[in-house]
Structure formats: C-alpha cells, structure tokens
Amino acid sequence: MSGRGKKGVMNCKHFERKLIAYMDGKASEAERREVEQHISACAACHTRARDFAAVWGMMDALPAIEPSEAFDARLRARIAVEPVRRSFWAEVLPSPRFALSMSLLVLCSVWLANRAPASTPPANSEAEFKMINNLPVLENYDVLSKFDVLSDLPTQTPGANE
Amino acid sequence: MARSDVQLMLDVKAGDSTSFELLLLKYRTPLINFLYRMVRNQAAAEDLAQEVFLRVYRARKEYAPSAKFTTWLFRIATNLALNAVRDGRYRQMEISLDQPAGDEEFGPQQPISLPDARPGIEQELMERDRAAQIRRAVEALPEKQKAAVLLHKYQEMDYAEIAKILQCSESALKSLLFRAYETLRVQLAPLVVASRRGMGG
Numbered sequence: 001m002s003g004r005g006k007k008g009v010m011n012c013k014h015f016e017r018k019l020i021a022y023m024d025g026k027a028s029e030a031e032r033r034e035v036e037q038h039i040s041a042c043a044a045c046h047t048r049a050r051d052f053a054a055v056w057g058m059m060d061a062l063p064a065i066e067p068s069e070a071f072d073a074r075l076r077a078r079i080a081v082e083p084v085r086r087s088f089w090a091e092v093l094p095s096p097r098f099a100l101s102m103s104l105l106v107l108c109s110v111w112l113a114n115r116a117p118a119s120t121p122p123a124n125s126e127a128e129f130k131m132i133n134n135l136p137v138l139e140n141y142d143v144l145s146k147f148d149v150l151s152d153l154p155t156q157t158p159g160a161n162e
Numbered sequence: 163m164a165r166s167d168v169q170l171m172l173d174v175k176a177g178d179s180t181s182f183e184l185l186l187l188k189y190r191t192p193l194i195n196f197l198y199r200m201v202r203n204q205a206a207a208e209d210l211a212q213e214v215f216l217r218v219y220r221a222r223k224e225y226a227p228s229a230k231f232t233t234w235l236f237r238i239a240t241n242l243a244l245n246a247v248r249d250g251r252y253r254q255m256e257i258s259l260d261q262p263a264g265d266e267e268f269g270p271q272q273p274i275s276l277p278d279a280r281p282g283i284e285q286e287l288m289e290r291d292r293a294a295q296i297r298r299a300v301e302a303l304p305e306k307q308k309a310a311v312l313l314h315k316y317q318e319m320d321y322a323e324i325a326k327i328l329q330c331s332e333s334a335l336k337s338l339l340f341r342a343y344e345t346l347r348v349q350l351a352p353l354v355v356a357s358r359r360g361m362g363g
Contacts, residue, residue, distance in 0.1 A: 020314075020339045026321075051347045054357045058296045058350065059315050064195050065204055067211075071190065075212050079219055 010038040015045050023052060167231035174222045182222075185231070186215060192317060193239055199312050200243035202301055210246060214239045230323060237327045240309050247305055292353060299349040307342035314339055 173181035197207035
C-alpha cells in the first residue's frame with residue numbers, strides 16, 4: 001500500500017513513520033519536504049508534531065542523578081576478588097618457563113632433524129653402487145679367505161695343463 | 163590523542179586496567195541514569211550498573227570489536243534491566259518510590275504546614291510536581307518502549323544502534339518510538355497544553 005493519499009500527499013499513517021526521523025533532523029531532503037507538506041495540510045498531525053517537541057523539551061528538563069560516592073570503590077573491590085581466568089594455554093601448560101623449554105626442545109629437534117642429512121658426505125654413486133653389489137660377497141668370510149689362497153697360486157700360462 | 167572506546171576495550175583485553183578505569187569513568191553516570199529510569203531506584207540502578215561493568219570485565223578476554231562499545235554496554239544493561247523488572251526484583255522499591263510522601267529525585271519531601279509567602283517556593287514546588295509527572299509518565303511506558311525512549315532521548319544514540327540493543331529492525335524501532343511519544347503526549351496532555359499556552363500557541 002502506498003503511503004500517499006489521493007493527491008500524492010503523504011497520509012497520516014505514513015507521516016507517523018517519518019515524524020521521529022524528521023524531528024531528529026535525520027530525514028532525507030525528500031522526506032523532510034513530504035513531512036512539511038503534510039503538516040501544513042493536516043491540523044491533527046501539525047498539533048502532534050508540536051506536542052512531541054513539547055514532550056521532548058519536558059524530558060530534557062528531568063534532572064540526572066550522580067553515582068553514589070561508594071560506587072567506584074565497591075566496583076573496584078568486586079573486581080579485585082574476581083577469580084583470575086586463565087587462557088586455554090595457561091591451563092594446559094604448567095608455567096611459561098615450561099612452555100618456553102618445550103618450545104626450545106621442539107625447535108632443537110626440528111633443527112637437528114634437518115641438519116643430519118647435510119652432515120653426511122656426498123655420496124659417490126658409482127663406488128657406492130659397487131659396494132652394494134658386493135655386499136653379499138664381502139659379508140661371506142669363506143669367500144674372502146679363498147681369494148687370499150688363490151692369490152698365492154703361480155700364474156698359469158696358457159696351455160700349461162695340456 | 164584520545165583513544166576510542168574500542169581501543170580502550172582492546173587495551174583492557176591486553177591487561178591494561180587503567181583503560182577499564184577510563185571506560186568506567188566515562189560511562190558510569192549515563193549507565194546509572196539509564197538504569198535508574200528503567201528500575202526507578204538509585205540503589206537498584208547502581209547494583210545493576212555494577213553487574214554490567216563486572217560482565218564487561220569478565221568478558222574482556224573474549225572481546226571482539228564487532229560493534230560499537232556502547233552498543234555492547236547498553237545491550238547488557240537493557241537485558242539486565244528488563245530481566246530485573248520482569249522478575250519483580252525491585253518491585254518493593256518501586257512501591258516505596260511511588261508514595262507521594264517522597265521523591266527520590268529531589269530527596270525526601272519536607273512537610274509543609276504553613277503557606278509560604280515567598281514566590282520562589284511555590285514555583286519550585288510546581289516545578290517539582292511537573293518533573294515528577296513527567297518521570298512517572300516515562301516510567302509507566304511498556305518496558306521496551308521505555309528502553310527505546312531512554313536510549314533515543316538521553317543517550318542520543320542513532321536508530322541502528324538502538325535497534326541492535328533492542329534486537330529489532332530500524333523500522334520497528336521507529337514505530338516503537340512513535341507509539342511511546344504518542345503515549346507520553348496523551349499522558350502529559352495538561353502539561354503540553356500549558357507549555358503551548360506559555361509559548362503563546
């Protein structure tokens with residue numbers, strides 16, 4: 001439903017929704033014009049707007065109270081006895097010193113883990129490959145000892161056994 | 163340069179108790195006045211204000227600046243006041259306040275045995291009676307309307323902030339305010355008419 005009357009002028013219901021913002025000076029320029037047009041045409045709403053202003057003026061005249069002298073002291077005393085709420089980590093870890101030493105321990109572990117491969121000498125891939133291939137032979141003591149015996153044999157010339 | 167309320171509260175969160183003191187000094191009077199007009203008794207209003215500040219203090223570690231500090235502060239205050247009024251916790255105090263023999267706002271009324279010729283006294287009594295009528299009319303508003311009027315008129319908050327505090331839309335708030343002021347206009351009609359005459363209207 002439109003908020004306007006037959007002649008395009010704001011009706012009373014629509015005026016009610018705009019009046020507070022108008023009186024606060026927070027209505028848009030268009031709304032302000034609409035409200036003022038309505039007030040000039042509608043005696044009841046004109047009176048209402050004037051009465052609202054009077055009510056606001058009366059309310060301004062109401063005296064305010066001051067806090068009692070004991071207010072601040074009482075609040076400070078209540079805050080002083082408030083239990084200290086510890087954070088999650090404060091609950092989990094017994095003390096900051098413990099937390100620090102645990103952190104250092106973790107950091108050292110990480111550092112050592114990263115450092116270990118770097119300290120090994122660079123691999124000679126061909127020599128390493130041969131050693132790996134020969135591992136079963138090197139581990140077999142009998143085979144090695146036979147190599148020693150064979151090395152003592154005189155060198156055979158081709159056709160000597162013939 | 164003065165720190166904003168949000169910055170002060172963030173400093174409280176970081177453990178700075180001086181910032182809490184600054185917030186207390188800044189807001190205790192408006193907060194107590196708001197609560198006083200909600201529950202009609204200074205002692206009760208101060209009890210509730212203490213509770214509001216304690217809740218702020220207890221929640222400091224979880225504070226996140228998602229809204230204005232005053233929105234948070236007055237939302238806590240409004241909820242506490244509405245609950246207190248609904249529970250009837252301060253009803254006994256309200257009844258004693260409504261007795262015609264005394265008016266807390268101006269201290270206990272003195273018995274008047276003889277007419278005083280001084281014109282100032284009569285004027286003062288009229289003013290006091292007028293203020294008491296206005297205060298009673300505001301206090302008699304439905305609780306949510308009263309909270310809306312107090313936040314609008316005395317805290318001068320904008321509609322968006324009041325709507326957040328009262329957990330309603332801005333449109334609903336404007337309607338609430340209109341109904342509240344319309345009720346006050348009717349309740350205070352004799353005073354309104356007198357002020358109109360005084361203004362020559």
